[in-house]
Amino acid sequence: MDGHPEDAVPRNSSLPSAAFRISLQRQNFLSTLHTPHSHFPRTNKMRLTTYLSLLALLSLSLAQKPHGAATSAYDALQSHGLPRGLLPCGITSFTVNASTARFEATLDSPCTAKFESDVVHYNTSISGTLSYGEIASLSGVSAQELFLWFPVLGIKVDVSSSRLVYFDVGVVYKMLPLSLFESPPLCTPDDSSPSISTFDLGDAKHASTL
Numbered sequence: 001m002d003g004h005p006e007d008a009v010p011r012n013s014s015l016p017s018a019a020f021r022i023s024l025q026r027q028n029f030l031s032t033l034h035t036p037h038s039h040f041p042r043t044n045k046m047r048l049t050t051y052l053s054l055l056a057l058l059s060l061s062l063a064q065k066p067h068g069a070a071t072s073a074y075d076a077l078q079s080h081g082l083p084r085g086l087l088p089c090g091i092t093s094f095t096v097n098a099s100t101a102r103f104e105a106t107l108d109s110p111c112t113a114k115f116e117s118d119v120v121h122y123n124t125s126i127s128g129t130l131s132y133g134e135i136a137s138l139s140g141v142s143a144q145e146l147f148l149w150f151p152v153l154g155i156k157v158d159v160s161s162s163r164l165v166y167f168d169v170g171v172v173y174k175m176l177p178l179s180l181f182e183s184p185p186l187c188t189p190d191d192s193s194p195s196i197s198t199f200d201l202g203d204a205k206h207a208s209t210l
Contacts, residue, residue, distance in 0.1 A: 069094045073105050074184065081133045082157055083165070085181030088113050088122055101130040102137075111187035115180045119144045120152070120167075122187060133157045143167050143174055 073094040074084040080101075087105060096103040105126045112121050126140035134156045141152040150169035157178065158164050165181055167174035 069106075070184070072096075073103070076103060076130065080130045081159065082130070082135065082155075083178060083181035085183050085185055086135065086155060086165075087126070087184060088187035089184045090187055096130070103128060103130055105140075107187070109189045111189050113185035113187045115176055115185065118174065118176060120185075121149065121190070128154075133159065143169050145169060145172060145174060 070087075070089070070091040073087050073091050076094070076096050077084055077086055088107070088111060090107050090111065091105050092108055093106040094103065107122060107124050107126070110121065110123050112119055114120075121142045121144075123140040126138075128135040128138035134154065136154045138152055138154050142149045143152050144150075150171060152167050152169055154168040156166040156168070158166070159178065163178040165176045165178055167176065
């Protein structure tokens, strides 16, 4: 080693230069990797923000329309020439068979609605068959007459002349003004259903049929 000092100097002097070149190449390589991808995190963040914003708007839209089933029920009534107020507020589900026009509506609980001095009771499940201006084979609805409760078997609406709604309760036709059914009535929840009268006069009516 002492006899050849010139051998030690080139090797020792070349090490810093090689290390520097390796470090510089590494920095350049990392720089080339970082530069084209530097925009991706920001782009991804923007996309995520946009997605979350759209999701929030969708959730808000759904929250503002909690009564989709009720809307469908009232639209079905109107499309058959029937007033929206034949079914009460609070409908939680509604289905209608496209071929038979048989519908089923569901409420959270039995309830009672008032139409001026007349009282109508709705069960949790209401069903019937829709036709223009009429609901036939109705179940789940009852009306009070002379302190007795009678099942409503059907409903007819006369829009053209008398503008009356006829409730077929078997014994009589209850006649109510059409104006009472322009909007769905508020319905007060009941703990139990009323006791339905079995009194029957056959086909006798106290009002003329349509």
